[in-house]
Amino acid sequence: MGAFVLVIVGATFLWGSWEIHQGMDEGIAYIYVGIVLALAFAMIYALVMGANAVEAGPIGNEDLSDWEASDDLRPGLYLAVLPLIGVIAWRDRFRLSGLTKAGK
Amino acid sequence: MARETYRIALSGNPNVGKTTVFNAITGARQHVGNWPGVTVEHMVGKKRFRGVDLEVVDLPGTYSLTAYSADEVVTRDFIIDERPDVVVQVVDASNMERNLYLTTQLMELGTRVVIALNMVDIADARGDTIDTGRMEEFLEIPVVKTVGSKGEGIDELLNVIIDEARLGPHHEHEIGYGEELEETIAHLVRIVARDRKIKDRYPLRWVAVKLLEGDENVLSKLKGSPVERQVRRFLKKVDQVEIEAVMADKRYEAINAVLPQVCTRCVIRMSPSDMIDRVLTNKYLGIPIFLALMWGAFELTFTVAAPFMSMIDIGLGHLASAIHANVAHEGLASLLADGILGGVGFVLIFMPNIFILFLLLAILEDSGYMSRAAFIMDRLMYKLGLHGKSFIPMLMGFGCNVPAIMATRSIEDRKDRLITILVNPFMACGARLPVFVLFAGAFFGRTAGAVIFSLYVLGIVVAIVTAKLLRTTVLKGRPAPFIMELPPYRLPTVRTSVLHMWDHGRMYLKKAGTIILLGAIIMWFLASYPAGVSYGSGSSYAGMIGRTVAPFFAPIGLDWRIAVALLFGFFAKEFVVGSLGVLYGVGDTDSGAITDALRSESGIEPVHAYGAMAFTLLYLPCLATVSVIRKETGSWRWTMFSVLYGVAIAWTIAFAIVRIGVMLGYG
Known part of the structure; x- marks a missing residue:
């Protein structure tokens, strides 16, 4: 499934690049959403890694006795460095002030 | 001399301020009635203006002029049969794209249309600049800016209406559907034109377009x-679903060609919601992104919950040890530790999974x-015979099937609603999640998250296939198209998400303290008696029941304990895991021990475990779901169908999984 997710995120970036290349400014939406998707999945992988670390360490789950952090270091996690740079570079575009809060 | 009188019809999408404009025109001179044969309300008002008598009829709010709802049929029948002198379409100036879709259909009807561009104050405040002159030029329809709530522009609107009415017979405007489709339309027009009655009464091009749209x-x-x-023969040769989609696309193409030239801001800057929608509702990327997000949710549900499960497990283990050490009466100690802790406690272990899943769904x-x-599933669902609105109750089914089935009340069409009710039990409710977590954790290790995700997908696939089957056999017909408004994206807050999670999750917690507790005591009794038998053995009452039903489960490789647990799952799905806790726990509430017992004592392999999970997913709906199916369908026959079909499909799929898995060397 990790590979499927990578393909989807990659396809989103490629779609945006293609649209921009065709002169469609709206293609930038794919780049922004691609960045958000990449970071969302990186966060999921990081949470999975954290949970496994707790299971292997303090809780002492036998099934994870030989667990090492590198076991959960998936490409989606370290490749997220690139979109993270994108967020820092375009931080004003990722401000969430354009969205109202749920329940309001 | 006869007084000059005109009949005006007021049309428009819902919530565009149509009634406000109607009130602004007619004041108090109106009365409410029903359209003949239907319960759709209509209002008629009178107005004398510039010496002319106007009768204003407020038509029902509709998004289009198809025939999928009573509102739409009433609206277009009125326009065709009653031939009002002018149809005024009230258009929401802040949502032109969607509103102009109805305009294109009114134009096809060949009626004389005037656009009341309402709520222009809101559009102005947003910074939209709408050039009504250019709009009139492109659409060949008079456009008047109004603010119905303040009565602004109403006199000008009435002036334009009277001028238009005096122009006499209406003229047709056309949307071009492309060369190929235009040839098809022209051919059908030639056929229909041979019927003089139809030719005299209806615009022929409109009849042809509607026939091609099915x-x-x-x-x-x-x-x-x-x-x-001849018409039926001709229609058999064309793909009406495809044509309907192409025609809708062409209408939007026409709108999008006009819109940027008349509205200078709204189409240039995309809001954050528009940007996100552009990607998440993309024709090709939408569904894969949805699947990826759902997988992410299940991965978190399984993995992140694990440390919390372990902590509850350790706590319950200590409690069980304390009971055995401090309660002298052997029977009472067994009831408390094996029965109550084994049953209720084992259900409680899965609370973190339930809460995390509900939090993510929230x-x-x-x-x-x-x-x-x-929205993105609508096209697929429509092709497979399900109504787009069905997907919301189906998603709600991931929480609990009972409110999900009640939510089908929003589906107007009886057949659409019945199909949605019947397929809803295939959506894996929260109560089935612990069974998946238990089996997937025991037999699939680190791929458990993906295995659980695949079961949810299996549920959706079975639901869709069942819908298709019903749609092509006993509930023949086409589902009504789905028109929904997409709310803007909002930022979920911790408070609202946690509140929603708690609303759904507490039901599970409440059940654990009531019905599951009772079930655990009953199961403990069945596993401990008749007196003298060893606890949870084949000679206990539970064993006897299990041996009776075991032949049914043997072909799918499940032992009598799992069979008993599944049987009791009819009362509430939580019973399945609670019963397994009692029957496999055997004096030990440690979930690790129960997992080990499942692996070693049940004699099942991963392939059987997957079959057992598929069976749990698809078999009998729980008692509460059965009773709500009876109530909502009003039919015992459909209720029994749901129960029997569920068991049959569950057994068949579990059997296929096991046999194919064994053949491929997985068992």
């Missing part, structure tokens, strides 16, 4: 016509993404 109402108007057989719901999920 409009049953228009087709019924040809009943007994000399051209009926975040997706609160953000507005779930409406998009329904």
